[in-house]
Amino acid sequence: MALIFVTSNQHKFSEVNELARRRGVEIVHYKWRYTEIQSDDLEEIARASVMEVCTKLGKPCFVEDAGLFVNALNGFPGPYSNYVFRTIGNPGIIKLMAGFNDRSAEFRSAVAYCEPGKEPMVFVGRVKGKMAEKARGTGGFGFDPIFVPCEGNGRTFAEMTVSEKNLFSHRARAVDKFLNWFIEVKG
C-alpha cells in the first residue's frame, strides 16, 4: 500500500522518500500547504495538522513537523523554526548565540499518521548537537548549515548528503519509528 505524505517542502519529501525506499515502502507526495496551530509542543501541532488533512483527504496520510530547540535560547526557535528561518535566518541565530558558552541544541521531528475516523498516531525523533559558529555547507535546508549533530564528526547537516543525514537525523528517527510500526501493523 502506498503511503500519502502531505508536505509543501520538497526537501522533507526527498529525505522521507529515501528512508521509505530503503524499507520497500512506496510514498506518494501530496504537495499541499495546510494550516498549522500555534503550540510549544511539536507533537500537538503534528497531531492537529494530520487530523485536518486526513479529514479533507478522506484517506490515510501522514505529515511531519520539525523544529530546532536551542537550550541557551529557552528552546527558540522551536516550533516556529520555519517562520524564524524566513525572517532572521541563520545569521540571526548566530547573532543570538554570541556570548553563550552553552551551544547545545536539539532538532526534533514529529511524524503524525491518521486514518479517517481514527485517532492519529505520533512518532517522535530527536538528535542532539551543537550550534556552529558560522554557517557551513549547502545541503539540507533551513537551519541545517548551523547545526552540528553529535554523531557527525563535526560536520553540519548541510555538509552531508541526504543519505548521510538520514543515518541519524531527528526526521530519520521519527520516520523509522513510524515505518517500523506501519510495516508491522499494516505490512
Add this chain to the structure above:
Amino acid sequence: MALIFVTSNQHKFSEVNELARRRGVEIVHYKWRYTEIQSDDLEEIARASVMEVCTKLGKPCFVEDAGLFVNALNGFPGPYSNYVFRTIGNPGIIKLMAGFNDRSAEFRSAVAYCEPGKEPMVFVGRVKGKMAEKARGTGGFGFDPIFVPCEGNGRTFAEMTVSEKNLFSHRARAVDKFLNWFIEVKG
C-alpha cells in the same frame, strides 16, 4: 449590551477595558486560552480564533491579536511575538538589532468580532516607531520596554500609563475602530 472579550492576557483586558469605559461600553472578561493558527497574517489568525471561540461560546464575542514587526528583521517577531518574548525576550531582540541603522518597526493589532452563524469582522490598528537601544520602563507588557512610538516624545510604551499608551497604541486604534462600528450598528 455587554461585550465579551476573550483573552488570557490581563494586560490586554485592562487596556481594552479602559478604552471601552471611555465610550460607555461594558466589557466582560472571559479569561480563556484558545488555540491560534500559524500564519504570517495577524488578521487571518484573529479571524480563525474568533470563529473558534464564538462557536464554542455560542455568543457574540471578540478577541485581539497583536505583534511587533521589525523592518530590519523582515517583520520578525511578527505574529509569534508571544513565543519570541517568552524565549529570547527583549534582550534577544536588542541583540538582533545590533549593527542595523534601520531601527524602524511597527506594532499591529487585529480585533476580530463574531456573532454565532455570521462571518467575523476584523479591525486593524497600527503604530509606527523605533526599536530602543535598551529596555526602558516597567509598564505595559511584552516588547513595550523596547518600542518607542513616533508620537510618544521618545518614551517607550513601558514608560507610559495605560491611559497614555491608549492615546495612540496599535491596540487602541483597532479597538476604537471596532467600538465605532459596534456603537453605530448595535448601540
